[in-house]
Amino acid sequence: MAENIYKLEETILKNIGGSENIKSYTHCATRLRFQLINDSKVGYDALKSTDGVLGVINKGGQTQIIIGPAVEQVYHRFAGLLKNQKGAGELALDGASLENSENASNPSKTKVVDQVLAYISGSIQPTLPVLISAGMISALLAIAVTMGMDNQSLTYTTLIAVVNVGFAFLPVFVAFSAARHIGTNEFIAAFISLITLNVFNQQAELNLFNLAVPNIKYMNSIIPVLLMVPLLYVVDRLCDKYIPSVAHFTLKSLIMVVVCLPAMLVVFGPVGSLIGGGLANACIWLLETTGPIALAVLSALHPITVMFGMHYLFTPIMTNEVAMTGYSFVLDRALAANFAMAGAAFAVGFKAKKSINKSSGFSSGVTALLSVTEPALYGCLVRLKRPLIAACAAAGISGAFLGIFKVKAYAIASPNLLSLPIFIGGEGMSNFVLACAGALLAFVLGFGLTYVMGFSEEA
Incomplete structure (x- = not known):
């Protein structure tokens, strides 16, 4: 065993400005991704010359350190290293935002486009293992069918149901991930997404608070939840500000659902469906013509x-x-x-x-x-x-x-x-x-x- 298994992680931590400069961090298939308070503290040259680091870029509001396939091991060791740092317990893992930092940079200094891209990217990346596993099961089933497997058999039906869950319930995973990324309640976000999938998914003549609920296909569609979660964040913060803390446990989650669910059904669902369908149709038309x-x-x-x-x-x-x-x-x-x-x-x-x-x-x-x-x-x-x-x-x-x-x-x-x-x-x-x-x-x-x-x- 190496004398110090945290050597790479210590070098990374030192050259991104220390634990006090980290707002949030997560990882994807090959990269450690940091949202930092002050990007000017990053030692790019030192990081690029570090053994185990393939490259460093700053894009979409994130400092990204490319590690390669071993990134998950490095990420967990990095988390273990931070737990030993003074005050590191305040750091948010897996992309959850830090709040009320005295040293936090002014959000107005960050380009809106970068913030949007970082939000979309940070919300989608953690869900990719679900897509990949469902896709690979689907691929293996396709091979099995070509080799003679009966696509009417109970085994095939069971496994294809597993695949369908991975894709159909993708909005729930994205809602959870998006909420964690921006620092609001992940379970309320997932709950609202599940409601739209199980109660309001292409049901005719539904009504909520005298508002006609449009007939929208929520399964597979992740844009509506990406639009809804920022509103959930705003409602969450307003509840923190105006509701006495003693009533948070009872009232806060109720208010978040009562406000965000109608907005999801009447506004974000139709708008997200229009955007998603428009993008897909545009790509299909472009690639077909x-x-x-x-x-x-x-x-x-x-x-x-x-x-x-x-x-x-x-x-x-x-x-x-x-x-x-x-x-x-x-x-x-x-x-x-x-x-x-x-x-x-x-x-x-x-x-x-x-x-x-x-x-x-x-x-x-x-x-x-x-x-x-x-x-x-x-x-x-x-x-x-x-x-x-x-x-x-x-x-x-x-x-x-x-x-x-x-x-x-x-x-x-x-x-x-x-x-x-x-x-x-x-x-x-x-x-x-x-x-x-x-x-x-x-x-x-x-x-x-x-x-x-x-x-x-x-x-």
Whole structure:
């Protein structure tokens, strides 16, 4: 065992300004994500040169430290380290906001767009394991059916019900996560979302306080809860301000539900449905009419959106696509880009002279093929520059191929070797074969372009 298992975590804590500079923190698949009181205290150069840190960026109101697949272990050790810090008990874990900090920065200094993006991203990221697990079960069922499993059997019916829960009740998970992210009651948020799903989901002629309740499909739709939770936060704070503390336990939750539920049903539900449906329809129309061009652009830019941690913003669009049509076109961009980045990383491993680049190329290439792409992106492509250009070009060409043949994803999961069965669906196996061909094309082009273009190892 290492003499000090907190060495990496101590270095991170020191270079983000200490525990007193942290407003909140959480993690996603590969990154520690911090909301800090004063971003100027971050030692970017020191963090980037730290063993175990693949990169550091500040985007969407967050300081993001890229760790790679080991991020969850680092996160838990970081939490353990903070528990030993004086006053660290005041820190909010998993994204819950700190309140009433004397040193808190003026919110007006933070760009509204950054705040909105940080809120959406921070609300969606923790729910991705639900989407991925449901998507993978769906993919495995698709394989089983092609191998002869009866899709009318009780086993299939049971497992597909598990998949449906993951997607249909996604708004509940997002509501909980969003409430935790901004610092209001997660269980009230989830409760309101469950009410809309179980009581008011496409029920005709409903009425609440003499307000006609529109007929809205709440299942799979996460935009209404993303709109509702900030109102819940405001009501929560007003209750703290005007209701005596002795009555909080009895009255506060009641008021939050009575105010936010009608707003959800009459305002946020219809508006969110309109926004979500509009975005999904726009993407479907764009990709069906100009598919090769649109998908080529989205695929080529996907590594860049991953660099800035903004690729999660496509999740509401994809969930609405699947809810409306049963499939997603937008996920194709990640299929093309992920395999292109894997190919570029492997080319670095084969072509590099320095052992550190060879090792980084091969190891991160395998990781990109099997799970996540950030180690390849930050360990090879961004650092060596030309492989990133090659990967983007390969992704764009492969995206055009997928757009020409209108390849569809029938479940949501990060495209990699293990999750390719999410492209099994429709009639026959042609869609799956085309998806595999697109992935192979992306990998070969990423490898070939990187190998031909070369790169400098002096940086």
